[in-house]
Amino acid sequence: ETVLTQSPGTLSLSPGExxxxxxxxxxxxxxxxxxxxxxxxxxxxxxxxxxASSRASGIPDRFSGGGSGTDFTLTISRLEPExxxxxxxxxxxxxxxxxxxxTKLEIK
Amino acid sequence: xxxxxQSGGGLVKPGGSLRLSCEASGFSFSDHSMNWVRxxxxxxxxxxxxxxxxxxxxxxxxxxxxxxxxxxDNAKNSLYLQLNSVRAExxxxxxxxxxxxxxxxxxxxGTLVTVxx
Numbered sequence: 001e002t003v004l005t006q007s008p009g010t011l012s013l014s015p016g017e018x019x020x021x022x023x024x025x026x027x028x029x030x031x032x033x034x035x036x037x038x039x040x041x042x043x044x045x046x047x048x049x050x051x052a053s054s055r056a057s058g059i060p061d062r063f064s065g066g067g068s069g070t071d072f073t074l075t076i077s078r079l080e081p082e083x084x085x086x087x088x089x090x091x092x093x094x095x096x097x098x099x100x101x102x103t104k105l106e107i108k
Numbered sequence: 109x110x111x112x113x114q115s116g117g118g119l120v121k122p123g124g125s126l127r128l129s130c131e132a133s134g135f136s137f138s139d140h141s142m143n144w145v146r147x148x149x150x151x152x153x154x155x156x157x158x159x160x161x162x163x164x165x166x167x168x169x170x171x172x173x174x175x176x177x178x179x180x181d182n183a184k185n186s187l188y189l190q191l192n193s194v195r196a197e198x199x200x201x202x203x204x205x206x207x208x209x210x211x212x213x214x215x216x217x218g219t220l221v222t223v224x225x
Contacts, residue, residue: 044215
């Protein structure tokens with residue numbers, strides 16, 4: 001089973017700042033099978049990035065994804081108030097999915 | 109507009125059973141694999157189970173293997189999760205979801221399962 005470790009656990013930033021979130025896999029992950037989700041309290045998760053670097057429908061271009069192999073990033077170039085949420089990475093491999101433990105992006 | 113409408117959550121005693129349902133509309137349900145994901149109170153997301161479009165391929169997380177059973181009825185555009193021998197640690201909001209790792213992804217609104225005596 002591939003374990004995903006996200007860092008940092010909590011990121012405190014101000015609107016307008018740049019946010020970089022990390023997701024490290026315990027073994028190599030196909031970029032095609034790496035996604036990022038955003039979740040706000042009381043809501044279902046929302047797909048942000050798929051295929052490691054492609055933005056999902058309706059996601060603004062301030063969101064970008066990168067990385068390959070075991071190390072992946074989600075970058076938000078200029079934080080807007082609505083971006084503060086918990087972000088999860090997700091991978092699929094060997095008929096199993098695993099989520100990272102999440103990074104909470106909070107307003108400083 | 110695509111929707112996944114969930115039902116069937118509630119309070120169940122340890123060792124008991126419960127069936128969750130998820131009815132799809134607005135997209136071609138029978139062409140897509142589907143998944144169940146859960147989230148314990150205040151915790152992160154945990155993938156639970158996956159079923160292929162034709163039910164040929166099914167997989168489970170180790171934490172639920174042997175106790176939960178996923179199924180689907182493409183004629184009714186519905187996905188199911190049968191929870192048996194439930195434990196306190198199964199208490200969570202359960203989501204049905206696509207997890208297609210493509211441009212489009214759909215999630216249900218979630219249904220709370222509480223395991224308590």
